[in-house]
Amino acid sequence: MDSLNDNRIIDLFFERSEQAITELSGAYGVLCNNIAFHILGNAQDAEECVNDAYLGVWNTVPPKRPNPLRSYVCRIVRNLAIKQYHHNTAQKRNSVYDVALDELENCFPSSDSVEGAFDAAQAARCINAFLATLSRENRVLFVRRYWHADSIDDLAALFQTSNHNISVRLSRIRAKLNNYLIQEGVFL
Amino acid sequence: MKRKHISDALEHLDPAYIDEATGFVSRIRLYKRPYFRLIAIAACLIVCFSVLLVTNIVDRQTPPIDTPPTTTVTTTVGSAEESTTSTEAVTTEMSTTTAATTTQIVTVPDATTTSTAKATTTSRKIYKSTAKKTTTTSSMITIGIPKATTVKDGVVMPTSETTAASEITTTTTTKIYKSTAKESTTTSETTTATSTAVNMGDPVIQTTVTGGITTTTKVKRTVNHTTTTRYGDPSTTVRDPNVPTTTTASKRPPTRPNGAFGELEFRTDLRLQIDKQEYQEGDVITVTIENTTEETLEIDPWSIFMASQTADGEWNRGWTSLTAYWTSHRLAPGEIATTRVALAPSSWKWKAEEKWAIVCCVGEDWVRSETFSVYPSSETTSASLKPTMSK
Numbered sequence: 392m393d394s395l396n397d398n399r400i401i402d403l404f405f406e407r408s409e410q411a412i413t414e415l416s417g418a419y420g421v422l423c424n425n426i427a428f429h430i431l432g433n434a435q436d437a438e439e440c441v442n443d444a445y446l447g448v449w450n451t452v453p454p455k456r457p458n459p460l461r462s463y464v465c466r467i468v469r470n471l472a473i474k475q476y477h478h479n480t481a482q483k484r485n486s487v488y489d490v491a492l493d494e495l496e497n498c499f500p501s502s503d504s505v506e507g508a509f510d511a512a513q514a515a516r517c518i519n520a521f522l523a524t525l526s527r528e529n530r531v532l533f534v535r536r537y538w539h540a541d542s543i544d545d546l547a548a549l550f551q552t553s554n555h556n557i558s559v560r561l562s563r564i565r566a567k568l569n570n571y572l573i574q575e576g577v578f579l
Numbered sequence: 580m581k582r583k584h585i586s587d588a589l590e591h592l593d594p595a596y597i598d599e600a601t602g603f604v605s606r607i608r609l610y611k612r613p614y615f616r617l618i619a620i621a622a623c624l625i626v627c628f629s630v631l632l633v634t635n636i637v638d639r640q641t642p643p644i645d646t647p648p649t650t651t652v653t654t655t656v657g658s659a660e661e662s663t664t665s666t667e668a669v670t671t672e673m674s675t676t677t678a679a680t681t682t683q684i685v686t687v688p689d690a691t692t693t694s695t696a697k698a699t700t701t702s703r704k705i706y707k708s709t710a711k712k713t714t715t716t717s718s719m720i721t722i723g724i725p726k727a728t729t730v731k732d733g734v735v736m737p738t739s740e741t742t743a744a745s746e747i748t749t750t751t752t753t754k755i756y757k758s759t760a761k762e763s764t765t766t767s768e769t770t771t772a773t774s775t776a777v778n779m780g781d782p783v784i785q786t787t788v789t790g791g792i793t794t795t796t797k798v799k800r801t802v803n804h805t806t807t808t809r810y811g812d813p814s815t816t817v818r819d820p821n822v823p824t825t826t827t828a829s830k831r832p833p834t835r836p837n838g839a840f841g842e843l844e845f846r847t848d849l850r851l852q853i854d855k856q857e858y859q860e861g862d863v864i865t866v867t868i869e870n871t872t873e874e875t876l877e878i879d880p881w882s883i884f885m886a887s888q889t890a891d892g893e894w895n896r897g898w899t900s901l902t903a904y905w906t907s908h909r910l911a912p913g914e915i916a917t918t919r920v921a922l923a924p925s926s927w928k929w930k931a932e933e934k935w936a937i938v939c940c941v942g943e944d945w946v947r948s949e950t951f952s953v954y955p956s957s958e959t960t961s962a963s964l965k966p967t968m969s970k
Contacts, residue, residue, distance in 0.1 A: 461598060462598045465597065465601060466594075473586060473590075492585060492586065495585050496582055499584075510584075511584050511590075511591065512591060514585070515590075515592065516591075518588060518589070519592060519593045519596070530596060530600070531600045531603045534592065534596050534600035535600050537589055538589055538600070539600065539601070549603070
């Protein structure tokens with residue numbers, strides 16, 4: 392059903408119909424706003440990011456035909472939000488994304504030298520391999536916390552459990568990640 | 580630096596994991612959905628019903644026996660010339676009817692006996708709702724002079740009685756059963772009411788049927804079309820439904836990177852018109868474009884930008900307003916299109932000394948307005964300052 396809806400929206404983009412943006416906003420607008428807001432902590436900035444993301448999709452489709460469309464739009468929104476976040480970061484540090492990055496920073500062992508440090512792509516491969524070892528629920532929990540930048544309250548509501556339970560599960564996942572990265576010799 | 584590495588590493592997460600997380604619904608929430616409970620209740624009911632069906636004994640209708648079973652015994656005295664035993668099976672739809680007749684001819688030499696022949700027939704008929712033909716036959720052959728005998732344990736015992744020979748005739752019964760199903764015809768008449776959505780200016784057709792005569796009346800009805808305008812909405816025009824409209828795909832605007840426009844060349848024969856040169860944060864700018872050329876112009880509906888001009892004359896892209904729509908995207912010579920751009924409060928931190936312009940794409944070219952200033956809400960424009968009366 393989702394893929395049928397996605398194909399319909401992409402067809403509208405190919406036809407250069409204005410309805411494409413409206414349909415995209417209707418399907419994924421709330422999700423994109425949530426992602427941008429969690430990273431930036433500001434509603435107006437989040438709205439700007441989402442609008443820019445829609446323009447980004449308009450400019451790239453066609454010729455691209457992204458599948459799935461949902462994660463494609465979310466990626467664009469997230470990238471734009473992070474760019475804006477880096478722009479704002481000198482002034483304020485109180486967004487959910489900040490807190491999530493703080494948590495994850497301690498997971499990654501530090502390298503003694505610049506030469507010994509892994510680059511982002513290598514670290515990403517290790518994180519993907521680590522995620523494959525987790526159960527589905529733990530993997531979803533990790534991605535929603537550190538990629539979507541969902542708050543603890545949002546995750547507790549999603550998993551129908553308490554905030555304390557989510558915090559404990561996340562700390563265990565981070566401990567496992569830390570052990571995994573040490574075993575694999577990944578240093579940042 | 581480490582945080583940036585981590586942030587960059589997270590950007591390269593497997594899209595399958597991202598999609599899995601985005602579409603995740605917890606099991607508990609899944610099972611709380613109301614239709615799961617309904618499915619569970621329906622399944623229990625089906626199981627109970629099937630158990631009841633299996634444990635119940637449904638009697639099938641047994642066919643009535645129209646005559647008690649009988650057997651036919653024929654005895655003859657003298658030499659038996661023929662004996663026949665025939666069993667005829669009549670097959671019906673659901674079961675088999677067997678009409679069995681047995682003829683026994685017993686020879687009793689040298690005895691004067693009387694015979695009492697009893698004719699019996701055995702038949703079993705099954706009555707069905709469909710027409711069936713059941714035939715029962717029995718035949719006997721009489722040979723010689725039958726004499727009365729007593730049969731005991733299959734052994735013929737001579738007696739002293741004498742009787743006249745009697746003859747047993749062949750009987751054939753045929754019964755035809757007709758279906759008791761009666762043909763019935765049900766007629767029904769349905770009337771379907773149809774309604775047609777009415778748009779402004781549409782003729783309305785009314786059809787009435789009276790005494791079998793159909794009358795069609797066309798009535799023209801005017802519907803008032805109301806549009807609610809909100810702050811920041813573009814101006815709209817009511818489209819004449821009698822004028823056919825054609826939609827053509829607009830060309831893609833020239834690709835520009837986010838952030839810096841750099842050096843842009845704008846058309847000099849076309850200019851966007853704005854109503855003021857100084858605006859306050861929160862104002863709405865009415866933008867107009869008039870096609871002063873002799874060709875038809877195609878405007879990209881999504882490329883309405885705010886751009887700021889740097890000190891050395893270059894342009895930076897500010898932000899895009901997706902709430903601004905041109906009233907027309909194809910402008911014939913002399914035609915005018917308008918839109919409204921809302922200067923909604925944002926984190927851009929308006930500065931009065933900055934110069935802004937509205938920029939849009941026309942075909943493959945860029946068109947802009949005159950530059951203007953935007954005052955933040957804490958300051959006031961020079962146009963809004965009122966002269967004080969001196970006493």
